[in-house]
Amino acid sequence: MKIEGKEYRTIWFDEKKQTVKIIDQTKLPHQFIIKDLKTVKDAINAITTMEVRGAPLIGATAAYGLVLSITEKNDLSYLKKSSENLIKSRPTAINLKWSVDRMMKKLSGVNDKDILKIAIDEAKSITEEDVRFCKNIGLNGLKIIEEIFDNKKDTVNILTHCNAGWLATIDWGTATSPIYHAHQKGIKVHVWVDETRPRNQGANLTSYELNEEGVSNTVITDNAGGILMQRGQVDMCIVGTDRTLSNGDVCNKIGTYLKALSAKDNKIPFYVALPSSTIDWNIKDHKEIPIEERNSEELSHVEGVDENNKIKRIRIYPQKSKSLNLAFDVTPAKLVTGLITEKGICEASEKGLKGLFK
Numbered sequence: 001m002k003i004e005g006k007e008y009r010t011i012w013f014d015e016k017k018q019t020v021k022i023i024d025q026t027k028l029p030h031q032f033i034i035k036d037l038k039t040v041k042d043a044i045n046a047i048t049t050m051e052v053r054g055a056p057l058i059g060a061t062a063a064y065g066l067v068l069s070i071t072e073k074n075d076l077s078y079l080k081k082s083s084e085n086l087i088k089s090r091p092t093a094i095n096l097k098w099s100v101d102r103m104m105k106k107l108s109g110v111n112d113k114d115i116l117k118i119a120i121d122e123a124k125s126i127t128e129e130d131v132r133f134c135k136n137i138g139l140n141g142l143k144i145i146e147e148i149f150d151n152k153k154d155t156v157n158i159l160t161h162c163n164a165g166w167l168a169t170i171d172w173g174t175a176t177s178p179i180y181h182a183h184q185k186g187i188k189v190h191v192w193v194d195e196t197r198p199r200n201q202g203a204n205l206t207s208y209e210l211n212e213e214g215v216s217n218t219v220i221t222d223n224a225g226g227i228l229m230q231r232g233q234v235d236m237c238i239v240g241t242d243r244t245l246s247n248g249d250v251c252n253k254i255g256t257y258l259k260a261l262s263a264k265d266n267k268i269p270f271y272v273a274l275p276s277s278t279i280d281w282n283i284k285d286h287k288e289i290p291i292e293e294r295n296s297e298e299l300s301h302v303e304g305v306d307e308n309n310k311i312k313r314i315r316i317y318p319q320k321s322k323s324l325n326l327a328f329d330v331t332p333a334k335l336v337t338g339l340i341t342e343k344g345i346c347e348a349s350e351k352g353l354k355g356l357f358k
């Protein structure tokens with residue numbers, strides 16, 4: 001998708017320099033900085049500090065992290081250690097483990113001479129596949145937006161939470177892909193963007209990327225969704241996910257669950273968009289999902305620019321106050337209207353998912 005009219009992806013391999021390029025998302029929307037990752041440690045650091053974030057992009061960064069591990073030291077035990085460290089870098093998004101496992105399977109038994117090329121090709125194929133899948137998610141989700149538009153004959157208001165946009169993937173996004181496809185088809189859409197405290201991925205990233213694509217949007221506080229739904233100002237919700245269980249339970253950014261409850265109470269369709277790399281076929285009970293707990297300073301401090309466009313970080317509540325920063329929650333399948341995947345839309349249930357993914 002575009003930034004200042006120029007097409008970008010969130011991650012790519014620089015063949016000449018043998019480095020991985022990323023857009024540093026901790027600086028958006030105030031500064032647009034492209035960074036080089038040169039070592040597996042750089043890749044781990046980018047994931048941990050959230051220079052890259054969003055389930056599919058974390059997965060792609062981990063794949064390229066293994067490429068960098070080979071460029072540093074072509075040694076099997078170093079590669080294994082790198083894969084373990086990458087998997088530990090963020091716990092909740094299953095795409096991370098999925099991607100590392102896929103890379104390690106591809107590289108097992110490969111000789112030293114060929115391993116780098118095979119690793120680069122596989123990391124590229126993970127990213128290309130994600131682009132294709134996200135595009136298909138968009139085409140499948142477009143049908144829902146079209147139906148609402150045909151009935152309403154007016155702007156379709158869509159609420160989303162966090163950033164499940166192209167910045168969270170490689171291109172298109174998951175939750176935003178149907179929106180971009182609708183917009184490109186000339187259907188009038190407007191997006192309610194949940195600010196998404198504490199890191200404000202909605203306000204900082206979703207609103208930013210929608211603005212760059214010319215999609216009408218309004219940032220709201222995380223608590224405003226309820227009243228907008230009661231007032232009939234939301235036609236549908238679409239969110240992303242970091243891990244969806246085979247029974248259809250959806251783990252996503254903290255606050256998603258409350259939006260789904262509110263949508264249910266107001267009879268508003270609540271959809272979750274995901275590529276199959278986000279499905280966890282192993283865990284059966286959502287209580288087993290490792291929910292990331294991040295630094296409490298993400299709550300107690302905010303960052304923004306002053307009147308001179310200088311980035312400033314300030315504390316917003318008493319130093320003595322304790323805080324708990326849980327990064328994700330789980331929305332039970334019964335609150336989810338449907339799962340929009342690359343293969344089609346299905347019920348949020350084992351039957352639904354197995355129907356699409358045999």
Ligand code: MRU
Pocket residue numbers: 053054055056093161162163164165168169173174175201239240241242252253327
């Ligand atoms: O903590 P983040 O910013 O990595 O969380 C991102 C989300 O919760 C997204 O909704 C999810 O990863 C889906 S991305 C297509």
